[in-house]
Amino acid sequence: MSSLFSPDLVRSKTGIILMNLGGPAKQDEVHDFLLRLFSDGDLIPLPFQKYAAQVIAKRRTPKIKEQYNQIGGGSPIRKWTTEQGTAMEKILDEISPETAPHKHYIAFRYAHPLTPEALAQMKEDGIERAVAFTQYPQYSCTTTGSSMNELYRQLQEWDPERKMKWSVIDRWHVHPGLVQTVANHIEEGLAKYPADKRDGVIILFSAHSLPMEIVNKGDSYPSEVAATVEAVMNKLNYKNSYKLVWQSQVGPRPWLGPQTNKAILGLGENGYNDQLLVPIAFTSDHVETLFELDLEYGEEAHEAGITGLTRAESLNADPVFLQAMADIVKAHLKETAPEGSSPISKQFSIRCPGCTNETCMNTRDYFRQ
Ligand SMILES: C=CC1=C(C)c2cc3[nH]c(cc4nc(cc5[nH]c(cc1n2)c(C)c5CCC(=O)O)C(CCC(=O)O)=C4C)c(C)c3C=C
Numbered sequence: 001m002s003s004l005f006s007p008d009l010v011r012s013k014t015g016i017i018l019m020n021l022g023g024p025a026k027q028d029e030v031h032d033f034l035l036r037l038f039s040d041g042d043l044i045p046l047p048f049q050k051y052a053a054q055v056i057a058k059r060r061t062p063k064i065k066e067q068y069n070q071i072g073g074g075s076p077i078r079k080w081t082t083e084q085g086t087a088m089e090k091i092l093d094e095i096s097p098e099t100a101p102h103k104h105y106i107a108f109r110y111a112h113p114l115t116p117e118a119l120a121q122m123k124e125d126g127i128e129r130a131v132a133f134t135q136y137p138q139y140s141c142t143t144t145g146s147s148m149n150e151l152y153r154q155l156q157e158w159d160p161e162r163k164m165k166w167s168v169i170d171r172w173h174v175h176p177g178l179v180q181t182v183a184n185h186i187e188e189g190l191a192k193y194p195a196d197k198r199d200g201v202i203i204l205f206s207a208h209s210l211p212m213e214i215v216n217k218g219d220s221y222p223s224e225v226a227a228t229v230e231a232v233m234n235k236l237n238y239k240n241s242y243k244l245v246w247q248s249q250v251g252p253r254p255w256l257g258p259q260t261n262k263a264i265l266g267l268g269e270n271g272y273n274d275q276l277l278v279p280i281a282f283t284s285d286h287v288e289t290l291f292e293l294d295l296e297y298g299e300e301a302h303e304a305g306i307t308g309l310t311r312a313e314s315l316n317a318d319p320v321f322l323q324a325m326a327d328i329v330k331a332h333l334k335e336t337a338p339e340g341s342s343p344i345s346k347q348f349s350i351r352c353p354g355c356t357n358e359t360c361m362n363t364r365d366y367f368r369q
């Protein structure tokens, strides 16, 4: 018999849903991860999307399985997000007692736990105050935009009576805690070079690229990534030379450059042997850091005779970053308290220039209220 005070009757007050891309935790999840990814018209609009997604996912699965095989069998995104969310909720309970208790939920776009799984749990927990907290520091219609559209669609089914009151953290690309963590990781990375070489190390900030079609529509991601880079370099007093480069392009169409691997080789040819790669648009390790940067580009550099290529740590479970996550949510909860400002940011409420996606407008209207 459960008493009135049993723990299962204690309801969480504030739910924070951490939205991210996700990744296959195991080899046999790779196909479905790719199928969901290529089925997403907000990320890759394809003619005959459903059919094309099936064909491309099937064709691509063996190659991508092998990449995950080489990084230990699966993506570590879920492990890191769980660790980050658990630490964040503990810090929040201490620094924001007025909105406690806090509970995190994970909503990945292409891997488990998917948005419906997070919403089912939130409903079971009786969450009434909910925060959609994107785990992409910089906003792109292809990433945070896609996650928000999915959240909007799923909420029609999971909460038709709109019992949950939502607000949205849609970007945090120049938050001091983010900037400080990246700057610390750069300092640690530079410290691994011999003292007489340290000042000559080139810092290469690497972000996932975007197709030029999306850039040309005015997507805010490139300028927000650049703003993060400038804030970090400012924090470091511009102590080293640096460059912003773009990785992971897929398919034959033009993508935003310069490409990370080409920049590494080009700099090497010009005599810059010591290069520190810094992942700048993702909050944890994933296949693009562990496989692409460390193994693939590392090997290409080695073959070209570049011996000084290293990588700064990802944010992962760095305590400075965990504190930053809690600070971002605390400030947001304060700002959006009943007497506070709008539940969505000004940038999120404005339609992106060139956007013709009707769902985006409906999503904005839904979360604005
Ligand atoms: C800020 C991060 C990311 C942006 C922006 C982004 C845009 C984007 N991605 C694709 C296509 C693919 N991405 C894939 C994997 C993948 N993408 C990101 C991040 C961003 N993508 C991450 C972290 C990962 C890996 C997740 C993990 O498992 O650890 C893939 C799958 C791998 C592959 O097939 O190569 C594709 C495809 C597009 C088209 C795009 C912008 C339009």
Ligand SMILES: [Fe+2]
Pocket: 208, 248
């Ligand atoms: Fe991607």
